[in-house]
Amino acid sequence: MSRELWENIAKAKQAKKQEVQSTSLTLDDEIEFIIDEEIKYFTKWGLSTVAPAFFLIPASKSGNYHPQFANTKHGLVKHIKYAVRIAMELFKDPVVTNFTQKEKDIIISALILHDIGKTTLRNSCGTFNSYVAHGNIAKKHLEQSMKDSGDSRLLTFLNTNEWNLIGQAIKYHMGEFTTYKEGKVNYNYISRFVHMCDYL
Numbered sequence: 001m002s003r004e005l006w007e008n009i010a011k012a013k014q015a016k017k018q019e020v021q022s023t024s025l026t027l028d029d030e031i032e033f034i035i036d037e038e039i040k041y042f043t044k045w046g047l048s049t050v051a052p053a054f055f056l057i058p059a060s061k062s063g064n065y066h067p068q069f070a071n072t073k074h075g076l077v078k079h080i081k082y083a084v085r086i087a088m089e090l091f092k093d094p095v096v097t098n099f100t101q102k103e104k105d106i107i108i109s110a111l112i113l114h115d116i117g118k119t120t121l122r123n124s125c126g127t128f129n130s131y132v133a134h135g136n137i138a139k140k141h142l143e144q145s146m147k148d149s150g151d152s153r154l155l156t157f158l159n160t161n162e163w164n165l166i167g168q169a170i171k172y173h174m175g176e177f178t179t180y181k182e183g184k185v186n187y188n189y190i191s192r193f194v195h196m197c198d199y200l
Helices: 003-022 037-048 075-091 101-113 134-149 152-157 161-171 189-199
Strands: 121-123 126-128
Touching: 037 101, 037 152, 037 161, 075 101, 075 189, 101 161, 101 189, 121 134, 134 152, 134 161, 161 189
Parallel strands: none
Antiparallel strands: 121 126
16 A cells, blocks of 8 residues: 555544544434435444444443544444544545445445444344354344344345345454354455454
8 A cells, every 4th residue: 555545544543533532423424425325224224223332332342452542432433433434535545446336335334334243132033242243243133133124125125235245244344353254254345345444
């Protein structure tokens, strides 16, 4: 990567730190980055399936693996806002990314929803909570909850390539640190990019 790109990433990190400490801690602004109406609808709905604790807890139980600002109250939401900001900055550099608008929407959706498994999730199959497998739990929860919803838009979305890409990116957002591999994992370019934005 070029020096200019690393400088832009550093600027984005600093700007995001300041922004998340001074703005309301919802993900409404991040959802508005999504242009595709079906992906936006799904993402808003996906957030509606989480417990209120999602908006209050730190990004890490142990205090490890996330910056200090994300290991405070509301830290998980701060972390997500930060990851989305990194993606938005990287989208500006055509040398690094040449995603279509729909692919950008898929990435933003996956980043917004990638850590919902860090809170207790409930659907018709039961109650689930595991920090270690939170990406897998999040994907399975969203899939089952779409089936349970009875919402024709969500049932249609469940059978789209967009959902397949979002689901895979959520499930494997921890990249090489994924511990719940089911057979060979074939990371695609979107899941790799989501992992990078989460990791940075």
